[in-house]
Amino acid sequence: MSRRPIHDALGDSDAALLDMLTGPSAPTATTFARRDAALDPLIMAAAFASGPQVTRNHYHHDFFPGVMLPKAEGAWDWTKFTGQDASAPERKKLAYVSRQAPRRQRLALEGKENDQPWEQTAASLSPIENLSLSHKRRRTSLSTSVFPPALSASQSTEAASDVIPKDPAADLDLKCMARTRIPTPHGPVFLHLYHNNRDDKEHLAIVVDPVQLADKPSAVSPPPIRSHTLDAVWSNDETEMDRITRGAYVGRLSPTSQHASMPPSDAAGVTIALPAPLIRIHSECFTGETVGSMRCDCGEQLDEAIRLISQPIAISSSCPMNSSPSIPGRGVVVYLRQEGRGIGLLSKIRAYNLQDIGHDTVTANLMLGHGADERGYDIAVAILRDLGLDGGVRVLTNNPDKVQALEKDGLRVVERVPMIPRSWKSRQAGSKVTSDVDPRLSKVEDHLVGATLIGGKAVYGEDLDKYLRTKVLKMGHILPLWMEDVEA
Numbered sequence: 001m002s003r004r005p006i007h008d009a010l011g012d013s014d015a016a017l018l019d020m021l022t023g024p025s026a027p028t029a030t031t032f033a034r035r036d037a038a039l040d041p042l043i044m045a046a047a048f049a050s051g052p053q054v055t056r057n058h059y060h061h062d063f064f065p066g067v068m069l070p071k072a073e074g075a076w077d078w079t080k081f082t083g084q085d086a087s088a089p090e091r092k093k094l095a096y097v098s099r100q101a102p103r104r105q106r107l108a109l110e111g112k113e114n115d116q117p118w119e120q121t122a123a124s125l126s127p128i129e130n131l132s133l134s135h136k137r138r139r140t141s142l143s144t145s146v147f148p149p150a151l152s153a154s155q156s157t158e159a160a161s162d163v164i165p166k167d168p169a170a171d172l173d174l175k176c177m178a179r180t181r182i183p184t185p186h187g188p189v190f191l192h193l194y195h196n197n198r199d200d201k202e203h204l205a206i207v208v209d210p211v212q213l214a215d216k217p218s219a220v221s222p223p224p225i226r227s228h229t230l231d232a233v234w235s236n237d238e239t240e241m242d243r244i245t246r247g248a249y250v251g252r253l254s255p256t257s258q259h260a261s262m263p264p265s266d267a268a269g270v271t272i273a274l275p276a277p278l279i280r281i282h283s284e285c286f287t288g289e290t291v292g293s294m295r296c297d298c299g300e301q302l303d304e305a306i307r308l309i310s311q312p313i314a315i316s317s318s319c320p321m322n323s324s325p326s327i328p329g330r331g332v333v334v335y336l337r338q339e340g341r342g343i344g345l346l347s348k349i350r351a352y353n354l355q356d357i358g359h360d361t362v363t364a365n366l367m368l369g370h371g372a373d374e375r376g377y378d379i380a381v382a383i384l385r386d387l388g389l390d391g392g393v394r395v396l397t398n399n400p401d402k403v404q405a406l407e408k409d410g411l412r413v414v415e416r417v418p419m420i421p422r423s424w425k426s427r428q429a430g431s432k433v434t435s436d437v438d439p440r441l442s443k444v445e446d447h448l449v450g451a452t453l454i455g456g457k458a459v460y461g462e463d464l465d466k467y468l469r470t471k472v473l474k475m476g477h478i479l480p481l482w483m484e485d486v487e488a
């Protein structure tokens, strides 16, 4: 078999390439067009130094198409090298694409003039300012102003929070951004996440209404508890999948069942005589709910509220379509991100240290320059209104001030339902807690099924008793105190 000389196998492009690599002078720009002119060399350098995803200012940026992939369009693919000249039609250039808004715009949205190094921020605070923060009260007015333009479902949640102005004096508007089913030991709930134009917090609503998961609606179901802003059409080009992804669906979502909800209508549902829905307005408590702190009963209250709301509701036997004596429990826990009664986690942690040296939960707040309670409830009332629960509710609380504030913000409260601490329910006179192990807990409420970190367990201990005592004696909470608590 004869062998072909090697130069016979070389094409024109190979010869040009060989020329470029071995020729006496570098090829001119007219001979070899530059293919990556749209890439900023500085960005390239940063990306190659540590990877585009981790450079400090570029972690939201992507390079399209992949520069090093031979198959990617525009990549430096030697097999396709033709030795083209500048007169050849321009090839598509690599593009540098960012999903991030320009930095100046992002800082303006965050209300910052510029990033300040940490040392500078710390230095600008005197020790006094650092401890005694000014007392800022939330606005409590609620208006029904026009809702901001609907966002396309394809826009991300982050993008949505960016476009909402954070003006404390603005009229309150809010919108349910997403909803999903969460199974809990007390039964399924629907978690709703809200954005608003007052603060940049993601307030939540835990909706108990398991009837919505039934295959076919029951004849005696009350109207489902659904968010108007979530079920609304957000844009003309919104797809069914957009709606389903943000939670605007009916029934139970599964691989075989995906039905987007209809926009809300005024069609009246079946009316049956039922007690007003049971609700709780709960304020965030990281220590009590996540760490399992027994300085307060917040974790237990959150768990107990979901449990109580999930209890079946007895219905009147005179109801014509009634085949069962009860319907599944229904109601809402509105979870407001006002940690530490509105003073924030940092101040609450400091307040705990002041409590350890002898102050109570009220004076510790005052010593830090805060009010005893800095919370507002207008956002909670707006959330309940969005969920269609503005026709009268029963509120789980021991706090009469909370009921008053809710009514002032426009909620009709038909009943206050007390929340007795679990460890107090089985309490006997004289059974004061003196050790870490509370003998009272072997009795009733310590083995309930629980939905939160503390589970169905009762919280107890000297810290808790002191906290509850202060709430009764100084903050007007309505709880039965034993004589020895009053005297302590």
Ligand SMILES: Nc1nc2c(ncn2[C@@H]2O[C@H](COP(=O)(O)OP(=O)(O)OP(=O)(O)O)[C@@H](O)[C@H]2O)c(=O)[nH]1
Pocket: 281, 282, 283, 284, 285, 286, 295, 296, 297, 298, 301, 338, 339, 340, 341, 342, 343, 348, 351, 352, 361, 365, 396, 397, 398, 399, 402, 419, 471, 477
């Ligand atoms: N500043 C401060 N906040 C606390 C302390 N313990 C719990 N909290 C916060 O108090 C809030 C709960 O308020 P509570 O006073 O327990 O109860 P309430 O909501 O007023 O009334 P209820 O509806 O009866 O529970 C949560 O935001 C907790 O983070 C504390 O010692 N200091």
